[in-house]
Amino acid sequence: MSAEVLPYTVKPHPVTGLYNGKFGIWLFLASEVMLFGALFSTYVFLRMGAPETGPTAWPTGEETHLNWMLGGLNTLILILSSVTMVLAWVQFKMDNFAKGRIYLIITAILAIAFVAIKFKFEYAHKFHMDIYPKTSVFFAIYYTMTGLHAIHIIGGVVVICYFIGPGAKLWEENREYYTNRIECTGLYWHFVDLVWIFLFPILYLL
Amino acid sequence: MNRSRIIGIATILVVGICLIAPSVALGQADAPIASGNQIDGDYGYGLPPMLSKDGQGVDDLIIILHWFMTALFVGWAIFFVYCLFRFRSRAGHKATYDPVKAKASKYAEIGVAAFEAFLLIGLSMPIWAATKNDMPSKDDATHVRVVAEQFQWNFHYPGADGKFGRTAPDMVDTVENPLGLDRSDPAATDDVYATELHLPVNKPVICDLTSKDVIHSFSLPVMRVKQDVIPGMRIPVWFTPVKEGRYEVACAQLCGNNHYSMRAEMVIEDDASFATWLKEVGIVEEFDEDELD
Amino acid sequence: MSGDHHHEPGFIRKYVFSVDHKVIGVQYGVTALCFLFLGFSLMMLMRWQLAYPGEEMPFIGNIFGEDAMPGGVMLPEFYNSLGAMHGTIMIFLGVVPLLVGAFGNYVMPLQIGAPDMAFPKLNMASYWVYLLGGIVMLCSFFVPGGAANSGWTSYPPLSNIATTGQTWWLFGMVCLITSSLLGSVNFIVTIIQLRVEGLTMFRLPYFVWAQLITSFLLLLAFPPLEAAGVLQLMDRLAGTSFFMPEGLVVSGVVQTQMSGGGSPLLWQHLFWFLAHPEVYVLILPAMGIVAEIIANNTRKPLWGYRAMIYSTIFLGFMSFIVWAHHMFMTGMGTKISAFFATTTMIISIPSVVILTALVISLYQGAIRFTVPMLFALAFLPMFAIGGLTGLPLGLPASDIHLHDTYYVIGHFHYVVAPGTIFAIFAGIYHWYPKVTGRTLNNALGYMHFFLSFVFINMVFMPMFWQGMAGVSRRLYDQTVYAHGDAVQSLTIMSSWGAWMLGLAQIPFIINFFISAVAGKKVSNNPWDATTLEWLAPSPPPHGNFETVPVVYRGPYEYSVPGASEDFHPQHVTTEA
Known part of the structure; x- marks a missing residue:
């Protein structure tokens, strides 16, 4: 065996039970937890510090002009996309490329629907009402957190589209490797959904 | 070979010190004088004058700490320099494979920890609590x-x-x-x-x-x-x-x-x-x- | 990934956009050394203003233009830019990339017997993002208003109302943080997954352990700063008020354009949550380098190897819960300050354990005073001074007088300048033969060491007295204060020390370049060392090892009784 070949790029390591990519994505997600954790802490810090009354008081549900129905719809869309992501991986695992690819396409469409609702209905509606990030601290954190989350969704869509399109030729070369990459993408995707599941209640409901 | 190296080292050290001397002297050159009114008190290389009724605790803590730090550092440095000299590589001297059974380091570490705990709980916390909590009443102040x-x-x-x-x-x-x-x-x-x-x-x-x-x-x-x-x-x-x-x-x-x-x-x-x-x-x-x- | 071993890659692929960890390590090393020198030069400029406030700078005073130094006299805004950029460049573009990007990248895979990092392309991306961040930082000097001038800590509201340079600084930081995150994922996966057969966790060289813990710190501490950076960018670009309370009046203008409702302390919490672990990012790999060199040059196993590892893990964990000791003066109550003072005292214990272990390792050794060993030995007392002077700053009561004075500057510079940077020099002298196949010149090396050692103390030792006298840091001219004027001579001494220290680096720079082509050629294992990197050829080829090594024993088997040689490498099958 040549010393140049990297071990465990595809097969799991006997002790950790993970191949390199999966280990890497878990670590990356740990850092993402810290990133969003810091933003959630910011939310708590600012909300705890806000006065009861006055111009800088925390807005009540009605004052936020957030439509929990749209938010709820988006939550459902994301949960559904998580399911189709898992199904795609299962199909690849079962060596069924065509079906797996269809599930990937559905996932991408759902994600795009999420972003469309977010931008077209929610953000556009608020800009129309002259509500911008600078309007108040609540909207600052609202736009920052949902915006950063939307960037994560868009990043995920790009990766999924890559594996539907040009990335698919890896399937011909090394099926297991391709399936592993879909698994990693799925882990990231579930994490992004999970962030939304926390974002939705703290912004729309509480 | 080894001797010539030591001579080289010594030469460089001497040159270094010779370079320091003039710069220290330059350091004593006259500095511009503070503008405006005459400020009272002697200011120099140590702590500035202490003119508050309750500030002595801070000074005491700083001074105790620096004695403690100096003692630790000097003790440590003596051992360090001793090791460098005593265990230098030379003909006929070999390193010992087995680790030295050093209880002393453990006691020293525990001692340091205990003294730090005393500084923290015995000195720092009461002073800090006093500055935070013993606020005089507004009528007297x-x-x-x-x-x-x-x-x-x-x-x-x-x-x-x-x-x-x-x-x-x-x-x-x-x-x-x-x-x-x-x-x-x-x-x-x-x-x-x-x-x-x-x-x-x-x-x-x-x-x-x-x-x-x-x-x-x-x-x-x-x-x-x-x-x-x-x-x-x-x-x-x-x-x-x-x-x-x-x-x-x-x-x-x-x-x-x-x-x-x-x-x-x-x-x-x-x-x-x-x-x-x-x-x-x-x-x-x-x-x-x-x-x- | 490394599938391109069938054909020889072209020059660009091999030396510029290379995925080989060794090439990337060298790229990191050279770039970071340039930045280190740049950061040092900024400081030498500042030292002129500090020593001779308001006087025209000789020789070079006129090249900085009318916006920065009209008539050769430095303006306060330029001074503040220099200060902020000195800190940023030294930490984020110099020291961390050297310790992690250069030494970690080059040495760690070799020490664990791996052919490369686990994700070579990610590794390459990490370097290029780092370089991009560096270039953004450099460009910021040329934008209107100059580079960031709110200190490397960038406390808002000052940084929110600062000139454009601050926005550039934030974009630069986002690049550097991203680069560190990519690197840290790569390091952890590599260390856990790619160790060769027989190399258990407790047979890893201490340097690899230090890199592992450091990577965890980078991975988990940097994202909050990234979040804080995003929030500050929002404040600056989108007009939000994360860090701005209501009712501010800046230069007589009421700030009605922003909503208010934010808190300046929010930034400090997010910032120091990163920046305290960052301190250990600066010191742990340095300790790793020093441990390797001490074991090699005392010809004896490290004393308390396991205790050192446990201490390092404990340090890594504790470093996440001490951050607010940087914030004692922000109006903190008794309970919170008691908590953070206690954790601060606790975190000093593992540092003491590691330092003690390194010193006791000298006992009953056979110490070779090679150039890398001298730098490694000097690290010990310097780090001890840096660590001890942290005590008065970690206790809230004594911090009242010493907070934000030169005492703080002296304290952390003793940790990172004669501490970490000496360890970096030690590492360069130690591993240079592996990278180039040639050694650095000894005479120039000794000259470099002794001059640096003397002058670096001359720079930082006076600062403790300045701090005691109550002189604040970041003052453009301390002589406006009576207590500052009284110790101005110390400032002048410091400045001369700094300029001399600059001259003392000349032997190193000459040595570094000349020896690469004209240095003495050496064998693969010139130091008679035991760890795996010395098994590979010097310089190691693509893929590192001719055959995959197998490890049979711990990392520091020196002077094994009854052996014919005083070192017993990890990969040698036979018993001693």
């Missing part, structure tokens, strides 16, 4: 609002009624009314504004710190007082000056381009002079106002 801004300290005295007048950001005028004081408020009529901090001696002082723009830090080296001034917060500090004279107020937190020049003077004086000063400054203030109207 001189009460001053300190308003920091780029790059100036503003001092606001409540006047005879002991009440600070209302202030509002939109009333601020950098020249006429740096505090943004609302003179139509009854409590504000006798308020005094000053850019010098005058305080009566031997009487506790409470300073309420606020900032108009960025973070500053209210530092009174001779009182062993330092407190960040944070916009959006009102933070009180207190101390009791014990010696008359003219001292310095410094800003200890980078607050912009002219941070270094954000300096004010603090005058500690007897009750009578303080009262006179307060009256004079107050009159000047009112005179200005009349002229404006």
Whole structure:
């Protein structure tokens, strides 16, 4: 065996039970937890510090002009996309490329629907009402957190589209490797959904 | 070979020291002298004069700590240098494979930890708790609002009624009314504004710190007082000056381009002079106002 | 990934956009050394203003233009830019990339017997993002208003109202943080997954352990700063008020354009949550380098190897819960300050354990005073001074007088300058033969060491006295204060020390370049060392090892009784 070949790029390591990519994505997600954790802490810090009354008081549900129905719809869309992501991986695992690819396409469409609702209905509606990030601290954190989350969704869509399109030729070369990459993408995707599941209640409901 | 190397090392060390000597001498060259009024007290290489009734604890802690640190470092350094000399590589000397059974290091570590615990619980915490919790009552103390801004300290005295007048950001005028004081408020009529901090001696002082723009830090080296001034917060500090004279107020937190020049003077004086000063400054203030109207 | 071993890659692929960890390590090393030198030069400029405030700078005073130094006299805004950029460049563009990007990248895979990092392309991306961040930082000097001038800590509201340079600084930081995150994921996966057969966790060289813990710190501490950076960018670009309370009046202008409702302290919490672990990012790999060199040059196993590892893990964990000791002066109550003072005292214990272990390792050794060993030995007392002077700053009561004074500057510079940077020099002298196949010149090396050692103390030792006298840091001219004027001579001494220290680096720079082509050629294992990197050829080829090594024993088997040689490498099958 040549010393140049990297071990465990595809097969799991006997002790950790993970191949390199999966280990890497878990670590990356740990850092993402810290990133969003810091933003959630910011939310708590600012909300705890806000006065009861006055111009800088925390807005009540009605004052936020957030439509929990749209938010709820988006939550459902994301949960559904998580399911189709898992199904795609299962199909690849079962060596069924065509079906797996269809599930990937559905996932991408759902994600795009999420972003469309977010931008077209929610953000556009608020800009129309002259509500911008600078309007108040609540909207600052609202736009920052949902915006950063939307960037994560868009990043995920790009990766999924890559594996539907040009990335698919890896399937011909090394099926297991391709399936592993879909698994990693799925882990990231579930994490992004999970962030939304926390974002939705703290912004729309509480 | 080895000997020539040692000679080389020694030569370089000597050259290094020879280079230091002139630079140390240059270091003693005359420095520019502080501008403005004569500041009282001896300032030098050690701690500055300590002129607060309650600041001694801070000094004591610093001094104890430095003795402790010196003792630790010297003890450690002796062992270090001994090892370097005794166990240097030379003909006929071999390293020992087995680790030395050193109980001493364990005891030393436990000792250090125990002493640190004593410093923390026995000395630091009580001093800190005192500065935070033993705030004198407002009736017994001189009460001053300190308003920091780029790059100036503003001092606001409540006047005879002991009440600070209302202030509002939109009333601020950098020249006429740096505090943004609302003179139509009854409590504000006798308020005094000053850019010098005058305080009566031997009487506790409470300073309420606020900032108009960025973070500053209210530092009174001779009182062993330092407190960040944070916009959006009102933070009180207190101390009791014990010696008359003219001292310095410094800003200890980078607050912009002219941070270094954000300096004010603090005058500690007897009750009578303080009262006179307060009256004079107050009159000047009112005179200005009349002229404006 | 490394599938391109069938054909020889072209020059660009091999030396510029290379995925080989060794090439990337060298790229990191050279770039970071340039930045280190740049950061040092900024400081030498500042030292002129500090020593001779308001006087015209000789020789070079006129090249900085009328915006920075009209008539050769430095303006306060330029001074503040230099200060902020000195800190940023030294930490984020110099020291961390050297310790992790260069040494970690080059040495760690070799020490664990791996052919490369686990994700070579990610590794390459990490370097290029780092370089991009560096270029953004450099460009910021040329934007209107100059580079960031709110200190490397960038406390808002000052940084929110600062000139455009601050925005550039934030974009630069986002690049550097991203680069560190990519690197840290790569390091952890590599260390856990790619160790060769027989190399258990407790047979890893201490340096690899230090890199592992450091990577965890980078991975988990940097994202909050990234979040804080995003929030500050929002404040600056979108007009939000995360760090701005209501009712601010800046230069007489009421700030009505923003909503208010934020808190300046929020930034400090997010910032120091990163920046305290960052301190250990600066020191742990340095300790790793020093441990390797001490074991090699005492010809004896490290004393308390396991205790050192446990201490390092404990340090890594504790470093996440001490951050607010940087914030004692922000109006903190008794309970919170007691908590953070206690954790601060606790975190000093593992540092003491590691330092003690390194010193006791000298006992009954046979110490070779090679150039890398001298730098490693000097690290010990310097780090001890840096660590001890942390005590008065970690106790809230004594911190009242010393907070934000030159005492703080002296304290952390003793940790990172004669501490970490000496360890970096030690590492360069130690591993240079592996990278180039040639050694650095000894005479120049000794000259470099002794001059640096003397002058670096001359720079930082006076600062403790300045701090005691109560002189604040970041002052453009301390002579405006009576207590500052009284110790101005110390400032002048410091400045001369700094300029001399600059001259003392000349032998190193000459040595570094000349020896690469004209140095003495050496064998693969010139130091008679035991760890795996010395098995590989010097310089190691693509893929590192001719055959995959197998490890049979711990990392520091020196002077094994009864052996014919005084070192017993990890990969040798036979018993001693």
